[in-house]
Amino acid sequence: MTGYSGGVTGTLTSLWANLRRIRAGRWLVTGIPWLWLVIFFCLPFLFILKISLSEPALAQPPYLGWIRESADGLVSIVVNFGNYWLLWEDTLYASALLGSLKVASVSTILCLLIGYPMAYAIARAPTHLRMPLLMLVILPFWTSFLIRVYAWMGILNTNGILNNALLWLGVIDQPLEIMHTSLAVYIGVTYAYLPFMILPLYATLSRLDPALLEAAADLGARPARQFVTITWPQSLPGVIAGAMLVFIPVMGEFVIPDLLGGPDSLMLGKLMWTEFFNNRDWPVASALAAVLLVVLIIPFLLLRRYEARVEEAV
Amino acid sequence: MNNVVANAEQKPLVRIQNVSKVFGSTYAVDNISLDIDEKEFFSLLGSSGCGKTTLLRILAGFETPTEGRVYIDGKDVTDVPPYERQVNMMFQSYALFPHMTVADNIAYGLKQDRMGKTQRAERVREMLALVQIEKLGQRKPQQLSGGQRQRVALARALAKLPKILLLDEPLGALDRKLREQTQFELVNLQERLGITFIVVTHDQEEAMTMSSRIALMREGRIEQVDSPRRMYEFPLSRYAADFIGQVNLFEGIVSSQAGDQVLVDSEEAGAQLCVRHSQPMTMGMPVTVAVRPEKIRQLQSGDELPNKMSGVIREIAYLGDESIYHVELASGKRVKYTQPNVQALAELPLTWGQTIALGWQADRCGLLAR
Numbered sequence: 001m002t003g004y005s006g007g008v009t010g011t012l013t014s015l016w017a018n019l020r021r022i023r024a025g026r027w028l029v030t031g032i033p034w035l036w037l038v039i040f041f042c043l044p045f046l047f048i049l050k051i052s053l054s055e056p057a058l059a060q061p062p063y064l065g066w067i068r069e070s071a072d073g074l075v076s077i078v079v080n081f082g083n084y085w086l087l088w089e090d091t092l093y094a095s096a097l098l099g100s101l102k103v104a105s106v107s108t109i110l111c112l113l114i115g116y117p118m119a120y121a122i123a124r125a126p127t128h129l130r131m132p133l134l135m136l137v138i139l140p141f142w143t144s145f146l147i148r149v150y151a152w153m154g155i156l157n158t159n160g161i162l163n164n165a166l167l168w169l170g171v172i173d174q175p176l177e178i179m180h181t182s183l184a185v186y187i188g189v190t191y192a193y194l195p196f197m198i199l200p201l202y203a204t205l206s207r208l209d210p211a212l213l214e215a216a217a218d219l220g221a222r223p224a225r226q227f228v229t230i231t232w233p234q235s236l237p238g239v240i241a242g243a244m245l246v247f248i249p250v251m252g253e254f255v256i257p258d259l260l261g262g263p264d265s266l267m268l269g270k271l272m273w274t275e276f277f278n279n280r281d282w283p284v285a286s287a288l289a290a291v292l293l294v295v296l297i298i299p300f301l302l303l304r305r306y307e308a309r310v311e312e313a314v
Numbered sequence: 315m316n317n318v319v320a321n322a323e324q325k326p327l328v329r330i331q332n333v334s335k336v337f338g339s340t341y342a343v344d345n346i347s348l349d350i351d352e353k354e355f356f357s358l359l360g361s362s363g364c365g366k367t368t369l370l371r372i373l374a375g376f377e378t379p380t381e382g383r384v385y386i387d388g389k390d391v392t393d394v395p396p397y398e399r400q401v402n403m404m405f406q407s408y409a410l411f412p413h414m415t416v417a418d419n420i421a422y423g424l425k426q427d428r429m430g431k432t433q434r435a436e437r438v439r440e441m442l443a444l445v446q447i448e449k450l451g452q453r454k455p456q457q458l459s460g461g462q463r464q465r466v467a468l469a470r471a472l473a474k475l476p477k478i479l480l481l482d483e484p485l486g487a488l489d490r491k492l493r494e495q496t497q498f499e500l501v502n503l504q505e506r507l508g509i510t511f512i513v514v515t516h517d518q519e520e521a522m523t524m525s526s527r528i529a530l531m532r533e534g535r536i537e538q539v540d541s542p543r544r545m546y547e548f549p550l551s552r553y554a555a556d557f558i559g560q561v562n563l564f565e566g567i568v569s570s571q572a573g574d575q576v577l578v579d580s581e582e583a584g585a586q587l588c589v590r591h592s593q594p595m596t597m598g599m600p601v602t603v604a605v606r607p608e609k610i611r612q613l614q615s616g617d618e619l620p621n622k623m624s625g626v627i628r629e630i631a632y633l634g635d636e637s638i639y640h641v642e643l644a645s646g647k648r649v650k651y652t653q654p655n656v657q658a659l660a661e662l663p664l665t666w667g668q669t670i671a672l673g674w675q676a677d678r679c680g681l682l683a684r
Binding site (some may be wrong): 234 | 374375376395396397398401402403405407409410411412413422423426427470471474
């Protein structure tokens, strides 16, 4: 009898020890990314927030601290909301936000339109061809982003490759003005972010069970109906992931509009750069960064809600 | 050959004519001709890789035969795509649409046919009732058990009331108890709806229980087409005899024939075997005598049977309802002999090492050409 109950306590003790070990392991696994995020994301963002609430100054660093001591020894805390007010008041910032939203949405849709057929073709390709095709999608990453954008300058220039080719072919007799227009920005952004659309789409499309399409065909659905009723809804998680991966970075994109765009392509990222480095107005630039983060968090939260709903349904 | 002639006047519902399917350099289906009649419960039976699933997929339209034609209802459908065939299929993996409710899954085919909304809802209700899952209409497939999913797949395939229902291992994913129960439900359903069922299975017991006819397949060819009873009692080849049920095979040579009795000298059996066989045989022809374990009787002293032998019990498999005894003959050949366990445990008379005499009637065994 005693032996029996002893056995039970023994089991309980070891069970408890196991649980504790699992807990410790879990803390370790989730703790490292947490620490990473705190040090490299939360803290810098808090600095940005602090700077955005300061007053600009001709100094090094170019802003005043919150805590100031006046000549008569009085210590005061000065928090300046003026930068946010400026963002609100000056329509330049609102139109930059709208410009970014427009470029981000249009290029997300372009990436989807171009990327979906590509991802679909790769997912349906014979197994031995899939890896080489995926490698071709990833290959541009092996060259510097900046160099690839410069290459586009060479292509789109007034006497660049594209215009020369078209002139030589006799399609046009005046060079096209693409460089330094928003069209050049769309081309550059769509080119640069296409892989981020293709990869998540490929991941979902390659997992699509071909038997589902056969079942749909068997029940009378023609290929177009099969796509609308089965393939598309099944690939939605990939569409959303890809759209996020394109939309969010394009919102803050500054290199492409700066190099390929012209005066009409006003975007937040470019404006932020100007405020930081040309105007040396760190507080306004920081306020812009904070606003951009809030704008970007909204679609992300929507994504989370969608994912939660999908998980609930599964 | 007999079958084809008999069915020619009747006009079969499905006619498979010299169909072959080549993948790379292997024949998955090798020149198969087969007629299936209306309202049959037809099974394609065979071990994995025998081509049965390929043949089913050719009927569904997912594979185009390399050679040969397929006719359904007298119409050549060889090149008709699956979405235009009046045939529905229940998939082995069920292939339920995970983003749709059970009701939407069942309604899918009806929607493709542009059936009206109220009519559609009515049909879905009927189908749910038919497979006894009335309350699950609003669930998603992921929220169902394996048995429930199987029912949804069946309901979805039946919803359009096709003339022919193709079933690919319909019970393969169910556990044994559920499988046995569902076998009878499928048969009842088939009889009630009058739909032709063509089932692919590797389970001989399943094929025996459900089918009106079985086609036994081997390496892309058809070994034998027959009713379950004839398939079991009169297998035409060693493969057929061995695939369905248990069988003892004795190699021998025809020594004489008198009337419908053929005598076979068999060294393996250590005796002259007597088989009822009406076809004329050539003397000295090598043959195999096949006898099912349950046709063999244990002989008491004084019992007289045309086939007799004795041996030592080497192994006993106690299965509950019956026991299988492996009896070793003087030649070293082991004979399987089954006995229903009628007695209570205490009276169990047979044990290891015991010598027993076995025998069977001349009409309880068959002759197979070697």
